[in-house]
Amino acid sequence: MAERLKAAVIGAGVNGLVAAAALARGGCEVTVIERGAAPGGMMALGLFARGPHPAALEALGLKPGALGPAIPTVALCPSGRHVLVEGAEARFADGSAHPGAERWRVLSRRLDRFAAALAPLLTGAPPPMRLRAEGLPGLLRFALRLRLLGARDMRELLRIGLSNAADLAADALPEGPLAGLLAFDSVLGSRAGPMAPGTVVPLLLRRAPLRRMEGLAARLAAASEGKGARLRLGAGAARILFEDDRAHGVLLDDGERVEADLVLSSLGAAQTLALAGPALFDIEAQRRIGAIRAQGAAARVDLDFAAPPRLPGLDPAHHGARLVLAPSVQAVEPAYDPVKYGRLPALPVMEGRIDGARLSLTVQCVPHDAPRDRIVAATLAALETVAPGLGGEVRHAGALSPADIEAMTGAPGGHWHHGEIALDQFLTLRPANGMARHAMGPPGLFLCGAGAHPGGDVTGLPGLNGARAALEAMR
């Protein structure tokens, strides 16, 4: 390579930052183009992060230990007998033994083994539909891991992989907050209920311990810059430029041109297509992109009190823990149902955290354009089931509907994953058939955001995989 390749990355969310670091490490001169005033993208809306994934951390030059301590989860119960969960361990929040603890441990270990078997599928492009040489190493590693699972586990993985989280919970756990937590984690961020096929998959992607989100965006940005990426904040991409049917750079809102041999977009496929102009795409690709299901169902709610709010049965020592209000599988599924018809459920499910006098929440099962005051009211109604009278103490309440989040971040439909995680939008079919290897449309254009394989959460994997695919294509 006589001259260094130039790469432009659109978006400085977790995936743009990881992609930039990986590209810089691969020898590119990288510019990250971010419309917002600060890096991090949707991380600003999140409360807890399980990542970035070790492979993404490595690209950033960060050590897993540097992310701070893991925090526990408290699964809230209207009875006040909340359940404290730390990885595979579960007990009542008051320290007493939980009758489902052993079953929780067995299930957790099993899911950990399955997740390890799936791991090779996540850190590279998914195996292609038509087998070609470049897909083989990943596939072989996957096949080997599957074999190592042993016949019984392998059969079980294949069975539950296509099944749903509600059935898994019903088989493995007593109904109650632990089963509710499993169901909640299976659909968090999705527009789906735990009875939807394919909901076990997110559980397998969410095995890592949780940490606080605060400060993470700034650290990732600094690490990416440390690897040589140049961050351009407050610079919106107006168009992706092409020359001779190759990506050639990015035109910024203010008219400046950023030249590049590679353009990686961490936006949704539809948003990327719009920036590139549909005429550069085959009609089939445009149709598939138009058909991607991306309607967010998660809202952000912040409640301010005069003093730290008290939840009966919750030790203030656990205020910093992740609080999950999804008291049973039977509570999660009906919370989802009304969303199908564009209605708010009476009792949505949620996770949150108490910081001083503020209770911050991600509220699940919210229709795309639900009014903010109605989101707050439904949130309070659900909270009252574990803390009667809490609503009366709220001094100030703020909410962001998926539509608000879409307007703020540009995320398709305001969707947590930039596109539903479902069997028809996963692996080879993510974000859409023919685009799973991150390349999209004209040569030199790649997808590297949550909408790409393997999906959202703060993992950095779509960013890493997108950068790898781009570097490979230039070789």
Place this chain on the structure above:
Amino acid sequence: MSRAPSLSGPLPGPFHPRLEAASTAKDWADWAGVLSPRKLDATGREYFAIRNQAALIDISPMRKYRIEGPEAERVLNRVVTRDVAKIAPGRVGYALWCDEDGMAIDDGTIFRLGPERFRLCCQERMLTWLIDAAEGLDAAVSDETEALAALALQGPTSFSVLEAAGLQVSSLRPFDLAEPEPGLLVSRTGFTGDLGYELWIATEHALALWDRLIEAGRVFGILPAGMEALDMARIEAGFPMTGFDFQSIHAAERPSRGRTPFELGLGRHVDFAKGHFNGRRALLALKEEPPKRRLVTLDIDGSRAASGALLYRRGMFGRWREVGHVTSALWSPTAKRNVAFAEIEGEAEGADLFAEIYLFKEGKWERRMARARPGPRAAFRPDRARATPPARR
């Protein structure tokens, strides 16, 4: 009234009352949901009208789409493989189009009615395809199939017929179009390779146009003709037909039935320099590979049409090796040659081929292996088809 194929069978088209009256054969077929004559009387007579006089053929079942707006040219350029910018207003151009893998969907003609107004005529239903192609572009797409009746007037006296009907088209060169009267569009186009015109008019004026042409054409031997005569003429003229000589990839259940423009011998209609079009990247890669198969024209010994025949070459130890099949075949009465379209393996091109023809002789089938040699693309290509002004007859 919808022309979608329905349980009640094909529906009558805009010329049906006249076709019905002219039909002695009562031999009807379903052409894109429209009741269409295979022949009205005798195919041979109708064919000779095309070659020696003038034939009037209802081509209304062709799909007709209007693409209009400042970016109409871009919409079409996104779809078809040729450069639409090279079709001037008042001109008609041949075009074909492909799916994302570079496999042909259909071919047809693009009428440039004005700088920003086009009509696309073809066999396959393309409405949603065109609407999607227009996404993000400033152009409107509509289906004119039902609203517009179309007649092909083909044959050496066709110019004289139009003149006698009072239509001034003497200056029309091949692939020109004009509007000699408000609402009546005439293009010097056709599917016969002969002198001929196509006439386009709002459905409600269809019958009056028919009567006018028949009346004016009486002294010039005009004859209504059916699909079989037209099919004979197009095979002679060397025009492949979607659904017969190749399968539209949109209609094929088996992806392996898809054919590239290169395999169809239509590579010259692929313009890589014009910017992106559907399937361009796939075609660019395919261009480098020798085509797996070729659609060729053959000259076959004997006079028995080789319809459906399998093609062989001699392999090792004199064994026959199958290398392709005939897709359309005809004993050409005008060229006095036994011609065929055939699809053969790429590496069999230029080799000595034999067509396996079965003859039914008084209750007994006989097999004949007839020599098949490469033939010209068009078995019949008269100069009169290109002379402007055309000769009066």
